[in-house]
Amino acid sequence: MSSTSTGFSTPDSTADHSDAMSDAQSTSSNALGLLDPQVSEQRRRIFDLINRLRNTGVQSEISVPVIAVVGAQSAGKSSMIEAISGISLPRKAGTCTRCPTEVHLQWADASWTCDVSLRRDSVTVGEPHATPFGSTITERSQVTERIRRAQRAILNPSRDPDDYLHGPEPQADDSSFSSDCIVLKIRGRDVTDLLFVDLPGLIVGGIEEERELVEKLVRDNINRESCIVLVTVTCETDFENQPTYKLAREHDPDGSRIVGVLTKPDRVPPGGEHLWTAHIKRENSRTKNTEWFSVKNPSHEDLRAGITWQASRSAEDQYFASAEPWLTLSRGAFASQLGTANLTKKLSDMLYNLMLERLPLIQQELDAALAKTQASLKDLPPPPSSEEPVSEIVRMVSEFTREADSQTQGVPEADGLLQQMSGAEEVFQTDIRLTVPNYKPWRSDDQQRSYMPSFDFLLHEEEHLRAGRGPSIFVDQVMRDARSAVTRELPDNYPFVVQKRAILQFVDLWRAPAFRLFEVIQARVEALLLKLVSSDAHFGHYDKLKKLVGPIVIAHIAVRAQETQQRLDFLLAMEAEVKTRNVHYFRSYRDKFLALYKGVWRRRTPQARRILGEPSPERETSSDPGSPGSTRSYLDSEAGTPPPAHYTTAYAAPREVPMRPPPTPPLERALRALYDLGLTRLEARDLLVLMRSDPEEDALFIMANVRAYFQVAYKRFVDNVPLAIDEAFVRGVVVGLQTAILTGIGIGGRDGFETCQRLLQEPEHIKRRRDELLEKESRFKEAHRELMRFTVTS
Structure with a gap:
């Protein structure tokens, strides 16, 4: 008996074994x-x-x-x-x-x-089952030892x-x-x-x-x-x-x-x-x-x-x-x-x-398993081309840049790039509006503070914007700054630098909101492009290519961002030079602000109160300064006018008295007289100019000029900044993007072909998955052939 076996007896000699098998x-x-x-x-x-069938290895699935x-x-x-x-x-x-x-x-x-x-x-995939x-x-006699080994x-x-x-x-x-x-x-x-x-x-x-x-x-x-x-x-x-x-x-x-x-x-x-x-x-x-x-x-x-x-x-x-x-x-x-x-x-x-x-x-x-395997193969990205790797990468980069251009131009989707930018631009506009100078046309030490009427002429333009929250600036402060700037000017004349300084105070505040807006938009553009890079829609499952393209795109964005920041610096420098050709717009706002400021300032005198009319206690206490409801008509009748003589307060039947026309108020008589002289478009407030001039009223003119210029400049700025960012960065980021990517890859270099081949190597997990599915498909097809052969010969 063989020394390696303790099972059934198996003779060692060939002759004896042949005899046993013969039996x-x-x-x-x-x-x-x-x-x-x-x-x-x-x-x-x-x-x-x-x-x-078991030889094909399908028994694990079938x-x-x-x-x-x-x-x-x-x-x-x-x-x-x-x-x-x-x-x-x-x-x-x-x-x-x-x-x-x-x-x-x-x-x-x-x-x-x-x-x-x-x-x-x-x-291991690719090895025999x-x-x-x-x-x-x-x-x-050799079987026992072979099984043990x-x-x-x-x-x-x-x-x-x-x-x-x-x-x-x-x-x-x-x-x-x-x-x-x-x-x-x-x-x-x-x-x-x-x-x-x-x-x-x-x-x-x-x-x-x-x-x-x-x-x-x-x-x-x-x-x-x-x-x-x-x-x-x-x-x-x-x-x-x-x-x-x-x-x-x-x-x-x-x-x-x-x-x-x-x-x-x-x-x-x-x-x-x-x-x-x-x-x-x-x-x-x-x-x-x-x-x-x-x-x-x-x-x-x-x-x-x-x-x-x-x-x-x-x-x-x-x-x-x-x-x-x-x-x-x-x-x-x-x-x-x-x-x-x-x-x-x-x-x-x-x-x-x-x-x-x-x-x-x-x-x-078997049919279901084969169909499922073939469907899984179709779900995988197509295998890379080994013959034209350069053309393949150029195609991918071209498709990527076309999609990037489409997204930055704008797509009609709720989560599109431009839709995301809209909210940030609204915040920017509000932040700039909040830098408005908060002028108060009375002295800081005035014991009887006047109420500030709302700017009715701005309601239709800025009703959705909050009022400015800056510190109050009073008449005596403006006059102090104006007088300190006087050099060789004639009496009652003040240098332009006074107004320019006031303007630059709010212009200097515009840099932070402008760059905040750009940072938000830059982050969203970068996120969009990197999302396009990482998705399988353009660069498939080629992780090596994605890892190379991502940093190239970021570097290109950085270049465009630097150019855009320079444009923002240019816009800010431009706003530092006080100038406008929108003369009509500026004068219109200046006159409106000046009239309002003067009205509040001159109301301190009894004559002005009679001309403008005292605000009723109810209106003054119930109105919130700066709210539309606090506006008071300057044509209100004079307060305290007694009732006509034919009215009585006694609890008795009214006496028969002859009807007389009520007396005409002085303000109305004055306006009627001026009307008869041919001055037909006057209002009560226009009579304020007849009052003796107050030297401090020069501050009101400065305040009106600065406040009017803010309206001109801020509206110009809140348009120019988003337009510059959009032109230089949002739409500008795709300019030269394809060239930057292809250059960064080295596609035109001496080793460009080999580089492209290396970048188009399938990720190991995709390659392994493809090989597994192909091996399964081969086994299923072989098993299918065995079944067909059996069916045909049955």
Whole structure:
């Protein structure tokens, strides 16, 4: 016997082995699995189709029928598999099943062979789904050692599998269990068509992490409707203490795809035989939905003595034909549920029928998976062009700059760039308006402060703007500044610098709002362009290209921003030179402000109060200075005029008195007299000029000039600043943008072609995803061809 195997006896000499195989092949009933190898052509073609489909690697996505062998450790699972397959599994200490082993048994009119390969669930894209592990085996004695080495290779994915194929092996393993799979393809004249997966045995106790890993591996395999679950239960341990059947029923509640196997029937404790035969006879209420079998495999002593496979099968038949209670079962209706041959036939029939039943579903699943994979491929960006990388990048940059130009010109969308800028421009206009000089046409020490009428002539222009909040500026302050500036001027004349200084005080405040507006717009333009850069619409998934274009765009924005800031500085410098050609507009506002200021100033005198009319106490106390409701007509009648004589306050009938016209008020008489002299367009306020001039009234003229110029200048400025930003930066940012990007990339340089090729390399995750999908598509198409070939030849 080979020194590396403790399984079925396998003679070392070729001659002896040939004699043994000759004996095994002498009758058709001696084929592995004890089934007639000359099965129907249809059955063989079905199993051949299952093998070919699994060879394509689609079983992870398509429910290809398979038998999963599950059981607890030491439940006799390995011995049962040896009995079905005719090979010996490793039995040394520490060599229990630690990864799935997929066994393809296929009848062939040829000498016996076995091919071993490794199939990894998470292979590197582009690598074969399954890789051969060594050359084809033609001697059964070599299978055990090859399987042991293959399992070591599976448990050490970081190393080259060839390290474990020949010679000394590395000692330590990367992992204790793995979901990767060993695949055995056994062919020969004495082989029955069958396919099953031997899963690691469930662990009772032990390390929790390993126990959970093995249980998950089992669950992942048995939860599909296309899986027949072969549950092995040993008769030497209480049924309730073995979790395998309970686990299987969780995934198949009605038990229709579960086959139960009782192993080690010779280990049943005395008196407990009926507990086990109840499963076979379906007398156990918990397991009666499952069909149960029992097999008797060689003991460790038999294996050490070198028992052959044929001898072990004969011993099994002898045991069930002589030992109670199995003898009674073998003579009745349950004889077909005893022995490996009957079990193998049952499994083969179930797998065959399940495949016939699921063929249409497999076709549907395959078509759906192929369509989904192809749709996912279409969702990926097109692969880069390796022939014209320069033209490809020029195209991308051109499309990007066209989109940038469209966005900066304006798009009819609520979140468009210009729509976002509108709010910032309104804030800027308000901030400039709030710098208005807050003139008060009375002295700062005036004990009886006058009320300030609202500027009715501004309401239609600025009703949506808040009034200025600057500090109050009084007449005595203006006169003090004016007198301090006098040099060689004639009496009652003041230099222009007085007004210019007052104007520059509010113009100096305009710099901060103007640059705040630009900062907001710059940030939004930059965010827009970088969003266009990072989106897949223009530069796809080419991260290297995006990472290069982004800083180039930012640098270009910085250049345009500096130019725009220079324009703003120019506008501010221009406003520092006090000048306007809008003479009519300026004079109109000056006259209105001067009349209002004079009206408030001169109202301090009794004559002015009589001319203008005293504001009523109710109006004065209830009106808010600066509000439209506080305006008082200067044509109000003189306060305190007594009622006509014919009115009485006595509670009695009125006396009959002759009707006389009421006396004419003095103000009305004066205006009527001037009207008769030909001065037809006078109002009450115009009579104020007849009053004796007050030297401090020169301050009112300065105040009116400055306040009127503010109206001219601020409206000019709140237009010019947004226009300059829009022209120089918003629309100007796209000027030269394409050239800047292409130059920054180096497209016209000596290494331009190579640079473009490098930039158009797909990101690794996109490339990996594309390769995965292409590999899937290839496998699905191959599986589809196999199905079509089967359909055509059926």
